[in-house]
Amino acid sequence: MKHLYLIGNWKSNKTIAETRAWLSQLAQYKAQLEQYAELQVILCAPYTALSTLKEEIERLALPIAAGAQDLSPFVEGAYTGAVTARMVREVADYVIVGHSERRKYFGETDEMLQKKVDQAKAHGLKVVYCVPDATTPVAKGADIVGYEPVWAIGTGQSETPENANAVIAKIKATTGIPTVIYGGSVNADNVTTFVSQPEIDGVLLGGASLDPEKFFHLLTNAAGTQA
Numbered sequence: 001m002k003h004l005y006l007i008g009n010w011k012s013n014k015t016i017a018e019t020r021a022w023l024s025q026l027a028q029y030k031a032q033l034e035q036y037a038e039l040q041v042i043l044c045a046p047y048t049a050l051s052t053l054k055e056e057i058e059r060l061a062l063p064i065a066a067g068a069q070d071l072s073p074f075v076e077g078a079y080t081g082a083v084t085a086r087m088v089r090e091v092a093d094y095v096i097v098g099h100s101e102r103r104k105y106f107g108e109t110d111e112m113l114q115k116k117v118d119q120a121k122a123h124g125l126k127v128v129y130c131v132p133d134a135t136t137p138v139a140k141g142a143d144i145v146g147y148e149p150v151w152a153i154g155t156g157q158s159e160t161p162e163n164a165n166a167v168i169a170k171i172k173a174t175t176g177i178p179t180v181i182y183g184g185s186v187n188a189d190n191v192t193t194f195v196s197q198p199e200i201d202g203v204l205l206g207g208a209s210l211d212p213e214k215f216f217h218l219l220t221n222a223a224g225t226q227a
């Protein structure tokens with residue numbers, strides 16, 4: 001049995017009210033979730049919803065963790081709009097760094113991403129570092145790597161589990177990081193094909209994390225592979 005990371009990334013979705021509603025729907029399944037001891041479930045919400053996410057997780061005593069989707073490469077100061085690692089740490093345990101959408105739409109470079117990871121590590125955040133292939137450098141200090149081929153994200157065209165397994169084996173060999181997960185069009189129907197591969201330690205979920213019922217169904221299927 002291996003420990004599996006199931007990481008939901010809401011991207012630019014969910015208001016504070018929607019976050020509350022999502023969690024109260026998931027809370028219906030709390031007893032079952034508590035049985036899935038081998039799953040580490042992490043939800044990465046927009047900054048505006050993060051403190052609500054954390055408070056509601058605690059109030060409902062849900063066995064899930066909160067994560068951010070990005071953070072500032074700078075320490076505090078005059079950086080309008082940037083949210084620092086110290087601020088994120090108040091409301092989250094994890095942070096995604098280097099998602100392909102950040103690289104593409106916000107021009108994030110490997111150098112900037114290393115600074116973000118340095119900030120995250122200085123403040124005790126666990127970093128989920130995304131790369132689109134096995135050759136893109138992984139910043140030093142990353143805790144978990146997410147292999148996410150760009151063409152598979154949000155397209156409904158997932159990578160084959162066998163290829164994902166092979167790329168992930170390569171990433172583990174070159175980085176020495178033991179925990180590597182796959183992301184790109186994973187859903188409740190195909191999740192088991194990925195997490196039953198020997199090298200794949202979990203999945204990153206965009207679209208499949210938006211609906212709490214479907215998300216719970218996906219978690220149940222993933223947990224079934226560990227029985």
Ligand code: PGA
Binds near residue numbers: 155
């Ligand atoms: P998707 O996104 O599940 O909607 O394909 C994955 C991701 O970007 O992490």
